[in-house]
Amino acid sequence: xxxxxxxxxxxxxxxxxxxxxxxxxxxxxxxxxxxxxxxxxxxxxxxxxxxxxxxxxxxxxxxxxxxxxxxxxxxxxxxxxxxxxxxxxxxxxxxxxxxxxxxxxxxxxxxxxxxxxxxxxxxxxxxxxxxxxxxxxxxxxxxxxxxxxxxxxxxxxxxxxxxxxxxxxxxxxxxxxxxxxxxxxxxxxxxxxxxxxxxxxxxxxxxxxxxxxxxxxxxxxxxxxxxxxxxxxxxxxxxxxxxxxxxxxxxxxxxxxxxxxxxxxxxxxxxxxxxxxxxxxxxxxxxxxxxxxxxxxxxxxxxxxxxxxxxxxxxxxxxxxxxxxxxxxxxxxxxxxxxxxxxxxxxxxxxxxxxxxxxxxxxxxxxxxxxxxxxxxxxxxxxxxxxxxxxxxxxxxxxxxxxxxxxxxxxxxxxxxxxxxxxxxxxxxxxxxxxxxxxxxxxxxxxxxxxxxxxxxxxxxxxxxxxxxxxxxxxxxxxxxxxxxxxxxxxxxxxxxxxxxxxxxxxxxxxxxxxxxxxxxxxxxxxxxxxxxxxxxxxxxxxxxxxxxxxxxxxxxxxxxxxxxxxxxxxxxxxxxxxxxxxxxxxxxxxxxxxxxxxxxxxxxxxxxxxxxxxxxxxxxxxxxxxxxxxxxxxxxxxxxxxxxxxxxxxxxxxxxxxxxxxxxxxxxxxxxxxxxxxxxxxxxxxxxxxxxxxxxxxxxxxxxxxxxxxxxxxxxxxxxxxxxxxxxxxxxxxxx
Ligand code: ADP
Ligand code: ZN
Ligand code: ZN
Numbered sequence: 001x002x003x004x005x006x007x008x009x010x011x012x013x014x015x016x017x018x019x020x021x022x023x024x025x026x027x028x029x030x031x032x033x034x035x036x037x038x039x040x041x042x043x044x045x046x047x048x049x050x051x052x053x054x055x056x057x058x059x060x061x062x063x064x065x066x067x068x069x070x071x072x073x074x075x076x077x078x079x080x081x082x083x084x085x086x087x088x089x090x091x092x093x094x095x096x097x098x099x100x101x102x103x104x105x106x107x108x109x110x111x112x113x114x115x116x117x118x119x120x121x122x123x124x125x126x127x128x129x130x131x132x133x134x135x136x137x138x139x140x141x142x143x144x145x146x147x148x149x150x151x152x153x154x155x156x157x158x159x160x161x162x163x164x165x166x167x168x169x170x171x172x173x174x175x176x177x178x179x180x181x182x183x184x185x186x187x188x189x190x191x192x193x194x195x196x197x198x199x200x201x202x203x204x205x206x207x208x209x210x211x212x213x214x215x216x217x218x219x220x221x222x223x224x225x226x227x228x229x230x231x232x233x234x235x236x237x238x239x240x241x242x243x244x245x246x247x248x249x250x251x252x253x254x255x256x257x258x259x260x261x262x263x264x265x266x267x268x269x270x271x272x273x274x275x276x277x278x279x280x281x282x283x284x285x286x287x288x289x290x291x292x293x294x295x296x297x298x299x300x301x302x303x304x305x306x307x308x309x310x311x312x313x314x315x316x317x318x319x320x321x322x323x324x325x326x327x328x329x330x331x332x333x334x335x336x337x338x339x340x341x342x343x344x345x346x347x348x349x350x351x352x353x354x355x356x357x358x359x360x361x362x363x364x365x366x367x368x369x370x371x372x373x374x375x376x377x378x379x380x381x382x383x384x385x386x387x388x389x390x391x392x393x394x395x396x397x398x399x400x401x402x403x404x405x406x407x408x409x410x411x412x413x414x415x416x417x418x419x420x421x422x423x424x425x426x427x428x429x430x431x432x433x434x435x436x437x438x439x440x441x442x443x444x445x446x447x448x449x450x451x452x453x454x455x456x457x458x459x460x461x462x463x464x465x466x467x468x469x470x471x472x473x474x475x476x477x478x479x480x481x482x483x484x485x486x487x488x489x490x491x492x493x494x495x496x497x498x499x500x501x502x503x504x505x506x507x508x509x510x511x512x513x514x515x516x517x518x519x520x521x522x523x524x525x526x527x528x529x530x531x532x533x534x535x536x537x538x539x540x541x542x543x544x545x546x547x548x549x550x551x552x553x554x555x556x557x558x559x560x561x562x563x564x565x566x567x568x569x570x571x572x573x574x575x576x577x578x579x580x581x582x583x584x585x586x587x588x589x590x591x592x593x594x595x596x597x598x599x600x601x602x603x604x605x606x607x608x609x610x611x612x613x614x615x616x617x618x619x620x621x622x623x624x625x626x627x628x629x630x631x632x633x634x635x636x637x638x639x640x641x642x643x644x645x646x647x648x649x650x651x652x653x654x655x656x657x658x659x660x661x662x663x664x665x666x667x668x669x670x671x672x673x674x675x676x677x678x679x680x681x682x683x684x685x686x687x688x689x690x691x692x693x694x695x696x697x698x699x700x701x702x703x704x705x706x707x708x709x710x711x712x713x714x715x716x717x718x719x720x721x722x723x724x725x726x727x728x729x730x731x732x733x734x735x736x737x
Contacts, residue, residue: 005053006063008035008044011097015085015718018044019053021062030072034065034107043105044075045096051372069111071295073100077312080346082311085616089645089714089730090335098334099310103288109716110288112251116179118168119151124176136474142171151180152616155263159271161364162264194269196236201227206382207236210353214241214318217348221324221369224384225394225620226591227555230357231262232388234320235269237355242273242300247317249304252339254326256281257529258552259303262322266301278304278311281526309346317494319343323552324356324365325584327735334732340365359591359622360584363633364640366626395562395593395600397618399609409505410497414483415563415603416509422561423513430544431502432551432589433565436519437461438501439494442469442480446489451481455690462494463521464501474689503545510543518546551589562593562614564604571611574684575737576638578612582627586617608693639733643703645710646737647696647717649728654692660726661696667716668698674705683737691727 006027007017020035026034031046041064050142053060078096085095104360129143145152145160156506157164171177176421199207202224209525210220214237223597232250239341251266253259256279263277276290276299276554293299295312302311306329315329321329329339340356347354356365356379363682367406387394400412422429439462442451451460453471462480470477483490494501503517514533516522516718523529529549535541536556544550544559570582586604594600604614616625647664668677678697686693700706717723 005050005060006033006046006061007048007050008033008144009047009093009096010035010037010042010044011094012037012042013091013094015091015093017047017093019055019060020044021060023063023066024061025066027066027067027068028062028072030074030078032067032070032072032104034067034638035063036061041107043097043107044093045078055127070104070110070294071312073295074312074314076350077310080342080349081310083345084337084342085335086711088335088337088732089710099307101291102284104291108117115154116181117151117153118146118157118172118177118179120146121175121178125178137161138167142167143176146177153684155274158275159267162260162267162689169371171179171472179190180576182227190311192733194271196239196269196412197217197232199232199236199727200229200386200388202384202386203233203236206233206384207240209380209382210237210355211240213647214353215351216353217351218353219344219347219368219379220353220355220381220382221361221365221379222355222384223361223366223369223622224357224359225387225622226588227387227389228359228384229388230322231265233384234322234355234357235266237320238266238270238273238301241318242270245317246297246315247300247619248294248297248313248315249301249318249320250308250311250313250316250343251301251320251322252308252329252343253303253305254323254328255549255552256305257523257549258322259305259339260530261518261554263303266303270301273300274298275301275303278302278308280305280307282452308338309337309342309653316346316350316373319347319352319354319420321354321356323358325358325360325362327581330733330735332731336729336734338733341733342347360587360624363580363626363630365393367630367640370627389597393594393599394620395590395602397590397604397620398616399606399614401607401609402605403607409453409509410502410503410511410565411563411666412603412605415605418561418601418603419506419510419513419543421569423510425560426539426558427561427732428536428542428544428556428559429561429563429567430546430550430559430589430592431506432546432548433499433502434499434547434567434585435461435496436497436500436521436547437470437472437498438464438504439498441495442492443495444484444487444489445491445493447484447487449484449486456688457684457686464494473685499545502565504714506543506545513542514540515543515545516541518544520547523549548585548589551585551592553590556592558598559592560594560598560600562590562600562602563604564589564606566605568607570614571606571608576633577735583613583622583625586613587620587622590617599689637699642699642701643706644697644699644734645706646731646734647713647728648690648693648700648731649695649726650688650693651726652691654694656722656725657692657694660720660722660728663722664696664717664721668696668709668713671703672709674702675709676701697737703728 004022006020006022027046029046033044035044081096085092097105129140132140141160172179238249259277276293278290297314324340331337343354365413369381400414405412419429441459442462451469453460457474458473460471463470467480468477497519499519506515570578590602593602649660651657676699680694680696682694
């Protein structure tokens with residue numbers, strides 16, 4: 001009998017494949033198909049072919065349609081997703097389908113956006129680029145390129161400037177150009193790539209070490225202080241890899257906001273290599289289009305956020321993970337994968353190098369690179385300890401004890417004086433406060449009532465601009481009450497500072513200063529952040545007030561002062577990762593000061609100036625602080641010394657959660673002696689979005705033992721009755737508790 005049974009993965013919470021009869025259309029493994037399922041039609045992916053099925057012949061249904069003109073997903077990508085689904089205890093079909101662009105999950109052939117190429121009209125040919133105004137640089141370059149090249153594709157235009165596509169469309173309207181639809185993306189323009197700067201010794205060594213072993217799997221931890229030129233190292237490696245072979249390179253970044261900046265740097269330096277980005281800010285059609293360019297091998301550089309790790313890349317030869325410590329690499333719902341860990345698996349399977357870059361590596365990575373060098377030396381450490389621009393020194397960091405001075409609206413006299421000095425010198429300042437909104441609580445002065453969220457165990461944040469109270473966990477909003485709901489007192493006031501209040505205070509205190517606020521509220525509009533950053537670069541802003549959105553990656557040459565408002569709560573957080581995270585965050589934010597030739601100063605306001613974390617920060621000594629934290633973790637047996645998994649559960653009714661977790665606890669205890677199973681507890685945030693929550697922590701010295709237990713536990717739980725009434729999930733290597 002011919003192989004007419006197709007085993008198909010569907011987007012269903014069931015960890016198995018589904019058998020269908022072929023409809024006679026040619027279907028490859030990895031091909032997208034449409035199948036009947038009950039009364040619905042579902043999109044599926046062919047995973048295997050067989051000649052027989054366990055199902056009785058009359059029960060087998062037939063595939064409705066094979067989307068034959070799309071490229072099938074290749075075996076490597078399928079197998080990576082299968083591995084991840086198993087490792088993170090998530091149904092394979094769901095993992096697979098949710099890794100695809102939305103358009104590929106829809107019941108229609110995935111037609112890519114039309115592509116255009118541009119050439120000159122008669123009229124356009126009469127224009128001499130040399131006569132065009134020098135101010136209109138993009139126009140000049142575009143017209144110059146068209147003198148020497150017959151036509152330019154959209155990728156060619158991107159290489160000229162990010163605004164060149166728009167300009168080309170305008171020129172079509174003006175009659176200088178005509179556009180023509182082209183079948184697939186092609187790139188014709190070969191331009192002279194700008195000469196890179198000479199590397200310093202540390203950078204050269206890093207590049208040399210990696211290029212020497214660029215044909216094999218190795219995990220390189222590139223530990224470089226902020227401004228040490230890690231990006232320069234990436235670009236050299238990329239150029240080397242792309243010029244020496246048929247290759248694609250995947251660059252992961254933690255946040256969408258960081259892609260435009262990196263994209264611009266890559267485009268201007270690696271001009272001849274088609275680049276696409278993959279992140280959730282793209283429209284569905286752009287995302288599909290970019291994904292298909294990656295899948296076909298046409299795009300050579302792929303910059304993306306965590307989900308991009310699952311993109312099919314037939315010529316993948318190098319993976320770079322920028323800011324590898326960043327927690328946004330971990331997915332916090334559905335399949336709770338960590339993109340860095342998946343990247344390591346992918347690189348190992350492909351036998352290619354992976355470069356993890358950070359100024360403050362995660363303790364997991366640091367441990368892999370340095371601790372017990374003999375046993376766990378899995379990563380190879382490369383250090384950049386100097387700032388790349390020779391004049392740029394590390395900033396001077398000091399802590400001001402807020403209990404010993406008179407605060408003026410939450411600001412120490414030292415910080416105010418430093419801000420004034422920057423204004424006088426026409427330099428820029430950044431105030432870091434990790435709380436958006438006006439103030440974190442609304443308090444009744446008579447009975448000490450605090451406005452709570454009714455759906456979460458949290459307080460409502462005052463947003464004075466909109467005269468609203470808002471929960472930052474569930475989004476619930478209400479008007480600011482005119483009197484206390486508890487005692488009727490009309491004297492309710494905001495307590496503490498958020499970004500909005502700080503912005504307002506500064507405006508009153510320093511009336512001549514031009515202030516911009518950067519937080520999730522002020523940047524929710526598309527391009528808002530880009531516009532603010534642009535203003536900063538044009539020196540139209542004196543003081544930036546912002547949350548951790550500002551801490552990462554941005555390069556402001558004229559910024560010489562960083563003030564850190566109140567981070568003390570993180571010093572005493574019950575979360576064992578809080579100090580690691582705070583240290584990384586403060587190192588990052590401090591790194592924004594004094595990046596060019598001007599000296600930087602960092603002022604930290606705290607009640608605990610002698611805390612070990614601040615001492616380490618003052619001496620900018622990541623290594624000894626990381627080693628000290630690792631020692632603590634080893635003593636109490638926390639990750640990375642043990643492997644953990646969390647069973648998270650939530651329901652409307654807490655007794656259901658309790659019952660479910662109790663059952664899980666007993667089963668888990670019986671399943672293995674090598675795994676420590678803790679009593680079920682409630683997380684710090686007991687209620688979230690109206691759901692009562694609980695969790696069960698499991699921990700083991702061996703990854704394999706933990707994996708074995710989880711596999712059995714999950715199948716028991718799926719079969720369990722209360723499981724249906726409880727929303728539950730397994731979180732392997734959880735970052736948050
Ligand atoms: P990081 O990514 O480590 O924070 P960057 O790669 O952004 O550092 O480099 C910081 C600054 O130093 C950038 O402006 C970059 O252009 C510059 N730079 C990097 N390497 C060199 C070098 N070898 N010579 C001169 N300037 C350099
Ligand atoms: Zn009251
Ligand atoms: Zn809430």
